[in-house]
Amino acid sequence: PCNAACFPRVRRVAIFGGTHGNEMSGITLVNMWMKNGAEVQRNGVLTKPFITNPGAVEKCTRYIDTDLNRAFTPENLSTPSGDGLPYEVQRAKEINQLFGPKGSPDAYDVIFDLHNTTSNMGSTLILESSTDHFNLQMVHYIKKATAPESCAVLLNEHPQLRYATTRSVSKHPVGLEVGPQPQGVLRSNIFESMRMIVKHALDFIELFNSGVEFPTCTVEAFRVHERVDYPRDTNGNITAMVHPRLQDCDWEPLNPGDPMFQTFDGWSIPYAGDGPVYPAFINEAAYYEKQQAFVATRRETLAAAAIRLASE
């Protein structure tokens, strides 16, 4: 009987790179660990570094046919394989077979999916559930371990805005987003930040497996609230830029009346919401096509239950 929430031993962990083929830190780390995995091995755990979208990596482009990190829908995963499928849909089905099936007991325990952003977000852990206490404890551990360097937690649990991620085939999906880094560029500082967070995450798993109990705690998180698009004309062309006072200010409060966009004529467009939001993914290159200038989040304190290893 557990006083804490009990979770089974973590036996299989995957580290995904190249879900977007032009995000170079994760691609480089995963390729490095595939050659020599000593750094990511932990007692009793199978750690599998894996390039998820090799076609896009080869071309150094985000995707070939469609965004792999939106492709893990029930429809895609249940559709019969065949030559006519978009590359990433076919790939999603293969990844689901290798690391899932999604939602099943056979799925990998944990998947870390490594991403870069052009936004000035620093290191960010992305969770999909506010009630996955294993993941809440893990991000709490990582945040403490990286301090005083900050590591934000982004919670994408929004009923309409959440999406079917590559890592969602696992029981405990964790996205890691580190920036700013341009697409197609490898920066040593971003590379090292990402590498260190993966190290802390694996250390947590090893501690958990060893029987350490993690007491209740709280986690400061930013919950996805809404997407904000650029101002556009009737042809869909943008008519304003992110305002210089908002640019690079990810995670800082944006209050009603604060400048948000600047038109090409030099006019400011203020934020007109009804309270402070905390923007993230400000001016992310990949989100122009998704009609998103930034994502507005709200701060929230998440409660993590105590956890420990279930008796075996």
Place this chain on the structure above:
Amino acid sequence: PCNAACFPRVRRVAIFGGTHGNEMSGITLVNMWMKNGAEVQRNGVLTKPFITNPGAVEKCTRYIDTDLNRAFTPENLSTPSGDGLPYEVQRAKEINQLFGPKGSPDAYDVIFDLHNTTSNMGSTLILESSTDHFNLQMVHYIKKATAPESCAVLLNEHPQLRYATTRSVSKHPVGLEVGPQPQGVLRSNIFESMRMIVKHALDFIELFNSGVEFPTCTVEAFRVHERVDYPRDTNGNITAMVHPRLQDCDWEPLNPGDPMFQTFDGWSIPYAGDGPVYPAFINEAAYYEKQQAFVATRRETLAAAAIRLASE
């Protein structure tokens, strides 16, 4: 008879954007000026804003088949048109017809070609000749007008390393490179810097046309000296990153023994040249495929002759 070097009146100026389809400042400015050109009109001058690679702009990619900014070779420009040509070669032939022919008296007087870089180069004017006194006077004027903000002059006159640029169809080709800005991203600060430099350039042309004589002067420039590639393994994969002490330090001296690269194991690789160089295009995204981590330049003081309008 001229005491100064005499040049004919500048009658036709083109402003090119989208030579690389993911460099958003020039694309946005040119699209804006095509809708409303008041800002770039000057007395007695035809100013033509023009998107050079619309196919690549549409896809937000550097190019479709081949780099347009390397395509203006005599071979390409003299090859017969036809359906089998790479998109950018066909496009180069069309641009040469519209704004050249390259090397002919019918060519446009001045072409400004607007580029962005992911490197921390600030604003940079790129010249192809150290003896084009019109251009030397123009960049001298622009440097003074933008001060105290710096505007570097990069001289690519190297017999092997120079390349056949889009702007080279004009009599006085000027490249403008502003960064840092990720590919596919429009930053307001970079947009405004580029806009201001084009304004100063057109003001210079108007002054010149009005009969103002520009006295002899000198221009501090950085001459392209050599390309430096990333360390790579036998498969061509990079094995080290730009060192954090070199990253973002464009135009600062790199001395023999200074750290240049950092291997994934954390080892430093020092610069082993025989004197200081001034790196530019450090960690530029588009240059990974060109096997170039940065371009090493040497400082040089160029002498500009006095110039004025030839009597008509």
